[in-house]
Amino acid sequence: MPRWPGISEGVASVNGTMDVPAAIVPAPEELPLTVIEPRSGFSAADVQELWRYRELFYHLTLRELKLRYKQTILGVGWSLFQPLATVLVFVVFIGYMGKTAEGIDNYLLYVLLGVLPWNYFAQSVQNGGNSLIANERLVTKVFFPRLLLPLSNIGSATVDFLVALGLAALVMAVSGVSPGWSLLAVPLIVAMIFLTAVGFGVLFSALIVAQRDFRYLLQFGMQLWMFATPCIYLPVTTIGPTAQKILPLNPIYGLILAFRNCVLGLPWTAYEWYALGVSGTIGLLVLVVGLLYFRRVERTFADTI
Amino acid sequence: MKHAIRAENVSKFYSVGMTATGSRNLTETLRHSAGNVYRKVKSLLNPGRVGDHGFWAVNDVSFEIQPGEAVGVIGRNGAGKSTLFKLLSRITEPTKGRIELRGRLGSLLEVGTGFHQELTGRENIYLSGSILGMTRREINSKFDAIVQFAEIDTFLDTPVKRYSSGMYVRLAFGVIAHLEPEILIVDEVLAVGDAPFQKRCIDRMTQLTQSGKTILFVSHNMQQIPRLCKRGIMMDRGKLMMQGTATEVVQAYMDRLLTDARAGDLHEKPRTGDGRARFVGLQLVDGEHRPLSVFTCGDDMRIRLTIDAKTNLADVGVMVVVQTLDGLRVVSGWTKEIEYPVDLVPGEQTLECHLKGVRIRPGQTIMFALRMELNGNGAILDQLDNVAVYDVVDDERHHHLSANPDQGAFVCDYEWRRISSQQ
Numbered sequence: 001m002p003r004w005p006g007i008s009e010g011v012a013s014v015n016g017t018m019d020v021p022a023a024i025v026p027a028p029e030e031l032p033l034t035v036i037e038p039r040s041g042f043s044a045a046d047v048q049e050l051w052r053y054r055e056l057f058y059h060l061t062l063r064e065l066k067l068r069y070k071q072t073i074l075g076v077g078w079s080l081f082q083p084l085a086t087v088l089v090f091v092v093f094i095g096y097m098g099k100t101a102e103g104i105d106n107y108l109l110y111v112l113l114g115v116l117p118w119n120y121f122a123q124s125v126q127n128g129g130n131s132l133i134a135n136e137r138l139v140t141k142v143f144f145p146r147l148l149l150p151l152s153n154i155g156s157a158t159v160d161f162l163v164a165l166g167l168a169a170l171v172m173a174v175s176g177v178s179p180g181w182s183l184l185a186v187p188l189i190v191a192m193i194f195l196t197a198v199g200f201g202v203l204f205s206a207l208i209v210a211q212r213d214f215r216y217l218l219q220f221g222m223q224l225w226m227f228a229t230p231c232i233y234l235p236v237t238t239i240g241p242t243a244q245k246i247l248p249l250n251p252i253y254g255l256i257l258a259f260r261n262c263v264l265g266l267p268w269t270a271y272e273w274y275a276l277g278v279s280g281t282i283g284l285l286v287l288v289v290g291l292l293y294f295r296r297v298e299r300t301f302a303d304t305i
Numbered sequence: 306m307k308h309a310i311r312a313e314n315v316s317k318f319y320s321v322g323m324t325a326t327g328s329r330n331l332t333e334t335l336r337h338s339a340g341n342v343y344r345k346v347k348s349l350l351n352p353g354r355v356g357d358h359g360f361w362a363v364n365d366v367s368f369e370i371q372p373g374e375a376v377g378v379i380g381r382n383g384a385g386k387s388t389l390f391k392l393l394s395r396i397t398e399p400t401k402g403r404i405e406l407r408g409r410l411g412s413l414l415e416v417g418t419g420f421h422q423e424l425t426g427r428e429n430i431y432l433s434g435s436i437l438g439m440t441r442r443e444i445n446s447k448f449d450a451i452v453q454f455a456e457i458d459t460f461l462d463t464p465v466k467r468y469s470s471g472m473y474v475r476l477a478f479g480v481i482a483h484l485e486p487e488i489l490i491v492d493e494v495l496a497v498g499d500a501p502f503q504k505r506c507i508d509r510m511t512q513l514t515q516s517g518k519t520i521l522f523v524s525h526n527m528q529q530i531p532r533l534c535k536r537g538i539m540m541d542r543g544k545l546m547m548q549g550t551a552t553e554v555v556q557a558y559m560d561r562l563l564t565d566a567r568a569g570d571l572h573e574k575p576r577t578g579d580g581r582a583r584f585v586g587l588q589l590v591d592g593e594h595r596p597l598s599v600f601t602c603g604d605d606m607r608i609r610l611t612i613d614a615k616t617n618l619a620d621v622g623v624m625v626v627v628q629t630l631d632g633l634r635v636v637s638g639w640t641k642e643i644e645y646p647v648d649l650v651p652g653e654q655t656l657e658c659h660l661k662g663v664r665i666r667p668g669q670t671i672m673f674a675l676r677m678e679l680n681g682n683g684a685i686l687d688q689l690d691n692v693a694v695y696d697v698v699d700d701e702r703h704h705h706l707s708a709n710p711d712q713g714a715f716v717c718d719y720e721w722r723r724i725s726s727q728q
Contacts, residue, residue, distance in 0.1 A: 031407045031408035031409075031487060032407075032408065032409075033405060033406070033407055034395075034405070034406040034407075034410070035403065035404070035405055035406075036392065036393075036395055036398070036399065036404040036406070037399070037402075037403050037404075038398055038399055038400055038401060038402075039398065055435050055440060055441050056435045058435075059431055059432050059435045059436075060432075062428075063421060063424065063428070063432055066423075066424065066428065067421065067423055067424070070423045070424075070464070071423075137415075137418075138418070138419060139396075140396065141396070141412075141414045141415050141418050142394070142396065142412060142414070142419065142436055142437065143394050143396050143412070144436060144438075207349065210345075210348070211345060211349065296350070297349075297350075300397070302391065302396045302397040303319060303397050
């Protein structure tokens, strides 16, 4: 039945020339078998499947990076400008006006090395947390490991962070600060920050799918969280002894402390080890809980989102 | 030969949010909301659990499909076709049952999956391709073919938000057309796009089946299915009603649809609402109150609705919507819109909605959607979709009009004239 009388003949000839990729029909025995069955309870992440979709991870991360700076003049410069502005606010209002800077050699560098890992963490958790609802159409229209959405957001935040570290290196070079051997431990600390961010980001992304309350909780919680991480801008000695004990329960606290110490080659006291140990343990705990919870509810994302 | 798809007793349950009933004092409200919060927090751990409130979107469905078969899936809206497709493509998980798939499965539940407005054509080809399951190597090798197919080479590095809608659809389909999974699931993709585009889709699907791919295909276009598919599956209210050759199944579906809806009796129709009042009959009548069996384009449409109420109900809003067979809503009459007061008394009563000069294209088939609610709090008393089928016929006034539904469901007088010409 020609649906458009008078036009359909032309259409047919256009389609007659359509390029047809050659068909490859392998024997059915060779084809992989997929079994779809209801799962229940907690289960570990399907690493094999994640690996199969590694190219999608790359493309999604690339998309996040590209999208962030489309139609901007500064482009990737924004990933430097943002932390710089925050650092300046701290330097002016807390450093000079609040007199905390006294006794710290280079307060600007000190704050920069607190703000950068914090921004990395906060951005990862926030973007990772919102990644599922931001990609609702993908979640409801096509299958791929859902974990890739928060992971690719955190991946792109990691790239931003690495760019910003270049800035920190520049500031260090200009101000003549040379790092010590402890610099070699920095990748390890960054990996721990990454894993902690994955834990929170993945956990929140799954919670936000079920209840949007968590989205608002995350939004203003992030601001409170920054104040609960005073090591970004305050030396440990200015904090009371009880607070010193409790603060590492905030997993990013000990990691930021360790990050700066490693970059600047500052002395490690028992306290830094204590803070790193407690924060690191809690961070890994959150990672495990986050991944388990995500896997448990993942199968209903398309229904509940 | 081993099957390409085997589904065994597949079921999917969807829970529905609980609705509040009646008014409460503050304590009860608080207790109720506390209970709600508790349930919600509990459901964070066990989402999608089978409970009292909900329905089986897919109910105990079993079938087998052999490699190289093209199967059309037919059913009304809400029959469970889309849910079945989501289960097959692993977007959501079955509540019960087991599905086996042999080979890579690609699902096309929309055109332009994974496309992002801000990204360029080139970027979108890679992104969308990888989301749909192509490897980078595959995309690289088909990149030129996709670009050529979409005819966008000069716009390759322009964000797709600047594309015309035609270019956008061509590019999206270009990516799809070069996917080569062993099993392909296509849901209503053909509903978008112009006629040449639909033709391309059909051609491509024919080629795919000829080259041994397995295709599952949903369409509301009953002419398309037998042309594309050898086999058919009919679903209704979550259950698999029939399997057979595509022609058989389409015929059975059409018969069922028409006999089902043709009768003006609405007692047994599937519906939602609290049921304090129900629509029990619908009949078109002419100016002399004689019942009609067809509707004539351009006539007044008088829709008689018989309503059975259990109690006295004051300030009721009644709406009747005229829709085409494929679900397009054409015109409606709503008592609230023109502030016509309706109070219901216990027992049966009849209302008439008089739509003046309704010009639906001859050759169309129309159905009705009905809705009755309390204007005060919006509580839905009764709601039905796709009831009472009438064919639209023409008379001397509209003989000259084409019956092609692609030219729009609505007709009006029109003329053409030349505004300017060179020379």
